[in-house]
Amino acid sequence: MDAIGGVRGVVESLLPGLIFIIAYIVTGNLAITMAISLVEAVLQLLLRMVQRQPIMGALSGVCAVALCLVWAWFTKDARNYYLPGFITNVAWIIALLTSMVLKVPGIGACIEFIRRPTFSGFGAWLDAWRSDGPLYRAYTKVTALWIALFALRLLVQLPMYVTDHVAWLGTARLIMGVPCFALVIWISWLLVADPLHRHGELERQEKQY
Template sequence: MTSDREPATSSEPGLAEILGGRSGAVDAAVPVVAFVVVWLSTDAAGVGSSIRWAAGAAVLAAAVVAGIRLARGDRPRAVLLGLLGVAAAAAVALYTGRAEDFFLLQIVSNMASALVWAVSIVIRWPLLGLVVGGLLGQRTRWRGDPDLVRGYQRASWAWVAQYAVRLAVFLPLYAADQVVWLGIARAVVSPGLVALSVLVSWPLLRTALPADHPGIRHPR
């Protein structure tokens, strides 16, 4: 008989891997830290074009991180997207001449993500189901299981909530031009919220399934 708890052990590492895990959180934080540190130091020293120096440092840090990720076997597409994201953020800051705009694309992305996750729940195509289904090789077979659909809908609200919390933190800091605190929030708060969402998603999903359900690996 398949244990009701068996899928938890099997699926949790997969979810963490999809999200990049601890190393992914560190990788994403490095260019942000480089940008803030270089901007703060050059601005305080009165060095001209502090944003250019900071943008260059962020892109350079992202390139180094990309090289390390490729060397350890990460998917080239994911590595390239991460590098392009940093380059785009740096380009926005250079274009506007405002250091806080380095975080603008991240804020817009959080808004869009919150909306997309919420809509996916309403239309009964919860994104968490698509992620887990792809990870487990099920594609969309889980959609034929009403219990799993309901479970993925419930668990997906944790991800909507974490994007809402990010915006509640980022928007006031952005409006107040708090570059340093934006960097701290991006490097610390965002990874923490992702980790919390991974932690919370599983019990929300599991408790939505009836006691006799074979688990997420076995849609019925």
């Protein structure tokens, strides 16, 4: 829950897509739908500012909604509200597959960079965690899991996009958004927790000697 911003983070992540799809189904008017969606995103940002809470999450949400609305408006097609999401999924798949080919599992590299940020001695930094067999295998599995999530989103949602089923597409996007994201984070933690803990213990023992 902390990773996805708690209950409020879940609500704020789901609201833009939910409001867009409901407004479009009710009004059938793209311009009205866009106006409602944009107002909702801006209100989230203003609410955080008034409450003096961090605004980066809400600000990024406004930018994401604005980008999606621009796509939909210029193409005059409500389906294209979801097009940037497809592009993002494809980009992640390509990046993570490339990392697997290079034998530097992308999710593992992200976790290790968060643990030990480095801008020099990159080779030694890589060897420090890639040489740990159980940890490397866990990172490989987790990276494959995330590739599967992004691929599943495309497999399920692209046919709805092509066949112009906007309501079903919006519903699938909501279900496969934060809920699936949270589930994959949890499974990733289950896979990585033990080998990462053992790796950390080994690091501490090496520093003692």
